[in-house]
Amino acid sequence: KAGVTQTPRYLIKTRGQQVTLSCSPISGHRSVSWYQQTPGQGLQFLFEYFSETQRNKGNFPGRFSGRQFSNSRSEMNVSTLELGDSALYLCASSTGNSYEQYFGPGTRLTVT
Amino acid sequence: GNSVTQMEGPVTLSEEAFLTINCTYTATGYPSLFWYVQYPGEGLQLLLKATKADDKGSNKGFEATYRKETTSFHLEKGSVQVSDSAVYFCALSGRSGGYQKVTFGIGTKLQVIP
Numbered sequence: 389k390a391g392v393t394q395t396p397r398y399l400i401k402t403r404g405q406q407v408t409l410s411c412s413p414i415s416g417h418r419s420v421s422w423y424q425q426t427p428g429q430g431l432q433f434l435f436e437y438f439s440e441t442q443r444n445k446g447n448f449p450g451r452f453s454g455r456q457f458s459n460s461r462s463e464m465n466v467s468t469l470e471l472g473d474s475a476l477y478l479c480a481s482s483t484g485n486s487y488e489q490y491f492g493p494g495t496r497l498t499v500t
Numbered sequence: 501g502n503s504v505t506q507m508e509g510p511v512t513l514s515e516e517a518f519l520t521i522n523c524t525y526t527a528t529g530y531p532s533l534f535w536y537v538q539y540p541g542e543g544l545q546l547l548l549k550a551t552k553a554d555d556k557g558s559n560k561g562f563e564a565t566y567r568k569e570t571t572s573f574h575l576e577k578g579s580v581q582v583s584d585s586a587v588y589f590c591a592l593s594g595r596s597g598g599y600q601k602v603t604f605g606i607g608t609k610l611q612v613i614p
Contacts, residue, residue, distance in 0.1 A: 487602050
């Protein structure tokens, strides 16, 4: 079974721009969660989608948004990028009934 | 709300030393507990899990026992190897704000030296 894939793996953007990250979950998994990982804050939960609906949301500003498609693939979007958005963005999939999560390799976003 | 507390590290050990990484949690109800490991440049991988009190999760020589009375889930390994160098995350899944969600600890960096 193929694992969780994330694209792109690396991204460099300028302040004020927007970015879209993509996540393809394990086949059959209906839940996709997004996390931001930084050295100072650790793993911060962004949001979770299940069957195309946002089921959970962390404490991030409205510049961070996401969506999930009917095939369970998910995208997250960050608008008006700030230097502090530089981080590793991790996506995790699960069946949605069990919270055993399977993580992708992450997208390393650098904002300059 | 739910929370997980673990030492940040780094923890530095010599090869073949005994490892303990402490993890305590606060949660309502009966959460499931997990340890994840993150190797450099990679995402997190599930290392082991326990779903009810007194369960012992084990994998690759690592063990952790779900202790409800002390709200703990400490990670142990009898003899660490250089290849165990990584960041270890304790996590729980439980109800918070009406939804089931996963809460992670800050992560503990382990360095094993030959």
